[in-house]
Amino acid sequence: MSHKCLSCSDKKFHDILNVKKFPIYWGVLDKKFINRVKYHPLKISQCISCGLVQQTKLLKKKVMDQIYETENYLCPSPVKSGMGKREILKFYDFFKKQNLSRKKILEIACYDCYLLKILQNQEHDVYGCDPSLDTVQQKKNFSKNKIKNVFYKSGSYPKKNFDIIIFRNLLEHVEDLNSFLKSVKYSLKDNGSIFIDVPNMNEIYKIGGLGLFFHQHLSYFTYKSLKHLLINNGFEIKDYHEGKPNLFIHAINKNKVLENKKINIKLVNRDLISNKSTNKINKIYSIFKNKNNSNIVLFGASALCTTIVTLLNNKQLSKIKYISDNDKFKSGKILCGSNYVVQNPKKLINKKIDKIIICSYFFVEEIIKSLIKLGIPKNKIVTLD
Ligand SMILES: [Zn+2]
Numbered sequence: 527m528s529h530k531c532l533s534c535s536d537k538k539f540h541d542i543l544n545v546k547k548f549p550i551y552w553g554v555l556d557k558k559f560i561n562r563v564k565y566h567p568l569k570i571s572q573c574i575s576c577g578l579v580q581q582t583k584l585l586k587k588k589v590m591d592q593i594y595e596t597e598n599y600l601c602p603s604p605v606k607s608g609m610g611k612r613e614i615l616k617f618y619d620f621f622k623k624q625n626l627s628r629k630k631i632l633e634i635a636c637y638d639c640y641l642l643k644i645l646q647n648q649e650h651d652v653y654g655c656d657p658s659l660d661t662v663q664q665k666k667n668f669s670k671n672k673i674k675n676v677f678y679k680s681g682s683y684p685k686k687n688f689d690i691i692i693f694r695n696l697l698e699h700v701e702d703l704n705s706f707l708k709s710v711k712y713s714l715k716d717n718g719s720i721f722i723d724v725p726n727m728n729e730i731y732k733i734g735g736l737g738l739f740f741h742q743h744l745s746y747f748t749y750k751s752l753k754h755l756l757i758n759n760g761f762e763i764k765d766y767h768e769g770k771p772n773l774f775i776h777a778i779n780k781n782k783v784l785e786n787k788k789i790n791i792k793l794v795n796r797d798l799i800s801n802k803s804t805n806k807i808n809k810i811y812s813i814f815k816n817k818n819n820s821n822i823v824l825f826g827a828s829a830l831c832t833t834i835v836t837l838l839n840n841k842q843l844s845k846i847k848y849i850s851d852n853d854k855f856k857s858g859k860i861l862c863g864s865n866y867v868v869q870n871p872k873k874l875i876n877k878k879i880d881k882i883i884i885c886s887y888f889f890v891e892e893i894i895k896s897l898i899k900l901g902i903p904k905n906k907i908v909t910l911d
Pocket residue numbers: 531532533534535536573574575576577578
């Protein structure tokens with residue numbers, strides 16, 4: 527069966543990337559789940575009609591459901607570890623700029639409720655909805671029935687109930703985009719606002735995509751492709767911010783059909799993406815080939831880190847002495863795609879290290895600072911940007 531565009535249902539695509547085997551989990555996983563890491567094809571293409579970059583060999587629902595059922599570590603928790611705060615605060619700045627007075631707000635996929643707490647402190651009437659275990663633990667910080675521990679659907683709340691509905695880091699995981707937006711519309715008042723926060727495909731494009739495409743993200747939005755989807759669903763863009771790495775949108779629920787102009791599609795230059803990735807891969811290989819580098823550390827147990835270990839042979843892998851991460855909740859867990867246990871950064875103090883490769887694009891400065899604090903010489907730190 528040929529793939530239909532997740533946004534506009536068209537069937538013509540421009541292929542960008544085709545990986546035969548990619549692990550369905552990335553980052554870290556508890557030891558007891560590590561045998562669940564299976565390898566599947568990962569194909570990324572761009573719809574020629576609406577420009578949306580997306581996966582075009584979707585995994586079966588059963589496989590996807592298991593990914594989400596597994597007690598996993600895909601999302602950093604600012605409440606638990608302080609990680610991920612910076613991105614939420616950037617989003618909150620964008621939200622504040624819209625000057626919305628006291629409102630009734632729902633956050634779908636509110637996770638550890640960090641943003642909801644900020645909004646509650648600003649006198650908004652806040653509600654949250656998320657099936658995650660981290661959400662259960664936060665329920666006590668809100669009055670009764672404010673936080674629901676379920677997957678959001680139209681019937682979860684009364685019709686036209688909210689002034690604002692927020693969903694961050696969610697839309698890129700949704701398979702049926704149009705029916706999801708319909709369900710959001712159901713709970714939203716006429717002329718109510720939605721706030722969306724998704725990874726910005728234009729930033730992925732600049733970097734080249736190595737470690738930035740994976741099975742959990744079905745869509746990779748640009749401002750243009752997301753605008754097209756929203757207009758088709760009766761949302762009018764009020765404001766947006768094309769950030770690095772994320773794109774924020776504020777759109778208004780219009781109670782009428784909006785005219786969607788045919789957009790000029792700029793096809794993604796797959797050679798440029800692949801050349802940028804190849805350059806990074808060559809850089810990694812040259813570090814591992816160098817005879818002077820026999821004690822290598824990968825820092826940041828991320829999707830990029832998982833991608834790197836899947837590129838290496840056994841001889842190269844044997845040079846990796848530690849995999850480490852500043853997020854203390856990753857310590858003791860296993861890096862997906864490997865047998866490595868992630869170590870606390872303190873373990874690196876006074877160890878013989880030839881090179882530390884930073885497995886992150888967006889937190890490089892913070893990581894370098896933290897490594898220098900641990901006494902690691904700057905000339906041993908390598909970045910991939
Ligand atoms: Zn399309």
